[in-house]
Amino acid sequence: MKFVDEFRRRDLVKKLQDQIAELSAGKQFKIMEVCGGHTHTIYKHGIEDILPSNIDLIHGPGCPVCVIPMGRIDDAIAIAKSPNVIFTTYGDMMRVPGSDGSLLDARAAGADVRFVYSPLDALKVARDNSDKEVVFFAIGFETTTPSTALTLKRAKDEGLTNFSIFCNHITIIPAIKAILDSPDLRLDGFIGPGHVSTIIGLRPYQFITQKYKKPIVAAGFEPLDVVQSIYMILKQIADGRCEVENQYKRVVREEGNIHGLRVMQETMELRPFFEWRGLGFINQSALKLRPEFEAWDAEVKFEIPGVRVADPKACQCGEVLKGVIKPWECRVFGTSCTPETPIGTCMVSSEGACAAYYNYGRFSMAAQRRNIQVSDIPVIGEQ
Amino acid sequence: MCLGIPGQIIEFVHETNQIAKIDVNGVRRNVNVGLVLPDGLKVGDWVLVHVGFALSIIDEEEAARTLKFLESMGQEFKDELDELMASQIE
Numbered sequence: 337m338k339f340v341d342e343f344r345r346r347d348l349v350k351k352l353q354d355q356i357a358e359l360s361a362g363k364q365f366k367i368m369e370v371c372g373g374h375t376h377t378i379y380k381h382g383i384e385d386i387l388p389s390n391i392d393l394i395h396g397p398g399c400p401v402c403v404i405p406m407g408r409i410d411d412a413i414a415i416a417k418s419p420n421v422i423f424t425t426y427g428d429m430m431r432v433p434g435s436d437g438s439l440l441d442a443r444a445a446g447a448d449v450r451f452v453y454s455p456l457d458a459l460k461v462a463r464d465n466s467d468k469e470v471v472f473f474a475i476g477f478e479t480t481t482p483s484t485a486l487t488l489k490r491a492k493d494e495g496l497t498n499f500s501i502f503c504n505h506i507t508i509i510p511a512i513k514a515i516l517d518s519p520d521l522r523l524d525g526f527i528g529p530g531h532v533s534t535i536i537g538l539r540p541y542q543f544i545t546q547k548y549k550k551p552i553v554a555a556g557f558e559p560l561d562v563v564q565s566i567y568m569i570l571k572q573i574a575d576g577r578c579e580v581e582n583q584y585k586r587v588v589r590e591e592g593n594i595h596g597l598r599v600m601q602e603t604m605e606l607r608p609f610f611e612w613r614g615l616g617f618i619n620q621s622a623l624k625l626r627p628e629f630e631a632w633d634a635e636v637k638f639e640i641p642g643v644r645v646a647d648p649k650a651c652q653c654g655e656v657l658k659g660v661i662k663p664w665e666c667r668v669f670g671t672s673c674t675p676e677t678p679i680g681t682c683m684v685s686s687e688g689a690c691a692a693y694y695n696y697g698r699f700s701m702a703a704q705r706r707n708i709q710v711s712d713i714p715v716i717g718e719q
Numbered sequence: 720m721c722l723g724i725p726g727q728i729i730e731f732v733h734e735t736n737q738i739a740k741i742d743v744n745g746v747r748r749n750v751n752v753g754l755v756l757p758d759g760l761k762v763g764d765w766v767l768v769h770v771g772f773a774l775s776i777i778d779e780e781e782a783a784r785t786l787k788f789l790e791s792m793g794q795e796f797k798d799e800l801d802e803l804m805a806s807q808i809e
């Protein structure tokens with residue numbers, strides 16, 4: 337088997353770079369990459385450096401760790417501290433700060449918090465510890481929801497009664513809609529999520545092209561994928577087209593994964609509303625377990641505070657998540673907020689815009705360009 | 720947890736639980752293949768795995784590309800592989 341070699345790729349990127357410059361000449365474009373995986377690629381591989389400066393990439397809300405509101409972290413910690421509980425979570429969630437510390441802090445204080453690779457690993461913990469209540473902290477968009485759903489069905493089939501799920505699954509479409517409705521931001525197009533689209537397919541994005549008249553291109557995660565999808569968006573605009581296009585045909589199918597959608601349907605239903613960090617309450621944007629699965633629902637099994645907690649004053653994650661400010665424009669970026677001591681969520685996950693920018697972006701040419709510009713313009717209200 | 724890792728199906732382990740053994744870079748672990756079984760999954764196929772679940776069947780070239788891309792990520796990919804290694808899905 338012959339694989340596309342690096343040279344050919346570099347050639348392709350160069351060609352796309354020229355075409356992008358040509359298509360965008362003389363105009364300003366704001367393109368949002370919805371997914372945190374793309375944000376990571378953009379900063380790590382210096383995509384901004386090869387784009388003309390009139391193209392602005394805005395980082396969207398598609399990093400599940402970043403958008404979890406503080407109150408839900410507090411709820412998770414309350415469950416973890418309940419007697420006889422083993423609380424299991426994806427490693428990424430361990431360091432997300434709640435209003436009084438993180439799950440990692442709770443563990444240091446004696447709670448049994450364990451990180452797991454998969455919800456099925458949490459199920460095994462439950463099987464191996466039948467005298468304990470094992471809770472899984474389920475988070476994520478449609479990429480991880482079917483996994484939780486299948487785990488839930490298996491727990492039911494096995495009759496595992498000491499296992500439950502603290503469900504925080506969210507759906508991407510209402511978030512995109514909230515951003516399109518937000519008056520703060522004028523976008524020209526979207527780089528659509530890759531893996532989420534594997535599950536939901538392309539049809540749910542049609543409202544973006546039909547109602548809001550913005551192009552969207554579902555994209556893969558390699559640098560070439562991202563550059564190519566930017567080209568495809570600009571080409572649509574230049575041609576006067578507005579479509580849902582698929583750059584990631586290698587993995588994403590038009591209809592999505594029907595089986596995945598079905599198990600989500602079977603096990604979960606929409607919540608009337610759910611809070612997103614930075615975006616506030618969004619209607620029908622999250623899932624909870626169906627009443628038939630009540631026996632495995634941690635929100636039914638445990639007393640949880642369920643209090644809405646405001647973000648710390650210094651934190652500007654909300655504005656970053658809406659793309660209103662760039663990570664480096666946050667007052668605490670890189671000073672009191674770093675990946676080692678995160679204040680906000682966007683600094684925790686490597687897919688968060690702040691962490692990605694802190695780790696890679698600040699060394700880029702684009703950053704240097706920006707620094708020169710920033711020092712020229714005094715910023716009002718900054719001491 | 721958001722990285723999709725390519726793995727090759729080595730054998731089917733448990734039919735009702737829809738568990739198969741995959742090989743990722745020499746690491747062999749069990750994953751759930753319930754989401755891709757209806758697509759006619761067979762031994763030798765490559766799949767993209769998220770949190771212990773195969774999300775889609777991919778071809779060999781895509782698997783190699785993705786693996787190469789993940790390797791370029793360095794530490795983050797290593798961490799993800801470590802987590803996969805610690806996984807004990809049955």
Ligand code: SF4
Pocket residue numbers: 650651652653654656663666667668669670673674678679680681682683684690
């Ligand atoms: S620097 Fe920290 S507090 Fe500021 S937006 Fe980023 S993560 Fe949030």
